[in-house]
Amino acid sequence: MRTSPGYSGLFRTPEFTPLFLSTAAQTAAQTLGGLALGTQVFRATGSPLLAAVSMFGPSLAQVVGATFLLSGADRLPPRATLTGVAVAFAAGTAVLAAPGLPVWAVLAVVLAQGLVASLGGGVRWGLLTEILxxxxxxxxxxxxxMTSGLAQVAGFATGGVLVAVLSPSTALLLAALLYAGAALGLRLGLTARPPRASGRPSARVTWRANTLLWSSPARRWVYLALWVPNGLIVGCESLYVSYAPEAAGTLFACAALGMFAGDVTVGRLLAPARRARLGV
Incomplete structure (x- = not known):
């Protein structure tokens, strides 16, 4: 089937729109819920460390999940997996909204969400190669x-307002509803597809693929170029809540807006040759 060039043509491609909108909703939910949870934990404990772990703990757990479980991204049915991930996050975020939840329980839910999320990215981008x-x-x-940047701006701005005017629990409940809406959109908007690869997910297969990817010097440099700056950025962002509790939403939104501006500038305004030189 022929489609129109440019971004508008993507939305004429079957299944692209529900995947796109559901992903945007999940990104907004993640930012909204993360800010609310970090604020809630900081208010309860006064600990910058615990606030940071509650916000960014899922990313740490994703590293563990990607190390042992990532082969499942090719061996699980995409629609069921993506819907299940969104449902798990909706349920977990609703639990986090419960008043008086102990910090150890918060961290357990957060880490469990990170392990579940370790499959989501691989399945999503693999499915996108089949759709486009x-x-x-x-x-x-x-x-x-680019839309992820806008969703983060909206999520952090909304989260900042809700936390200031209402409560972190209210913001967490709204995030849970966004996850539930994303799950419904994925279930109704995507076609059931078989897994891209046969066999069962295993740590051995995951390690074999990771070893192959890491064996290329060129890829290693690309990975480091992606990991180190992003790690430093997250290190700064992890302190926003404890540094300025009343303005954390504004700080997060400004950072997301800056990254969105960078994506647009590099992706749409610079020539490919210039992008390659400026990457370093």
Whole structure:
């Protein structure tokens, strides 16, 4: 089937729109819920460390999950997996909204969410390669990246207002509803597809693939170029709640807006040759 060029043509591609909207909703829910949870834990404990872990603990757990479980991204049915991940986050976030939840229980839910999320990214981007042609995949990823920045701006701004005017628990409940809406959109909007690979997920297969990816010097440099700056950024962001509790939402929203501006500038305004030189 022929589709129109540019971003508008992507939305004429079957299944792209529900995947796109559901991903945007999950990104907004993640930012909204993360800010609310970090604020809630900081108010209860006064600990910058616990506040940071409650917000960014899922990312740490994703590293563990990707180390042992990532082979499941090719061996699980995409629609069921993505819907299940969204449902798990909706349920977990609703639990986090419960008043008086002990900190150890908060951290347990957060880490469990991170392990579940370790499968989501691989399944999502693998599915996108099936929905879009090879020539249009990068355009689709570019749109996802830019929209992720806007969803983060909206999520953090909304979270800041809700936390200040109402309560962190209210913001967490709204995040849970966004996750539930994303799950419904994925279930109704995507077609049931078989897994891309046969066999059962296993740590051995995951390690074999990771070893292959890490064996290339060029890929290692690319990975480090992605990991180190992002790690430093997250290190700064992890202190926003404890540094300025009343303005954390504004700080997060400004950081997300800056990253969105960078994505647009590099992705749409710079020539490919210049992008390659400026990458370093």
């Amino acid at each position: 042609s090879k020539e249009r995949y990068l355009l689709g990823r570019s749109l996802f990246n």
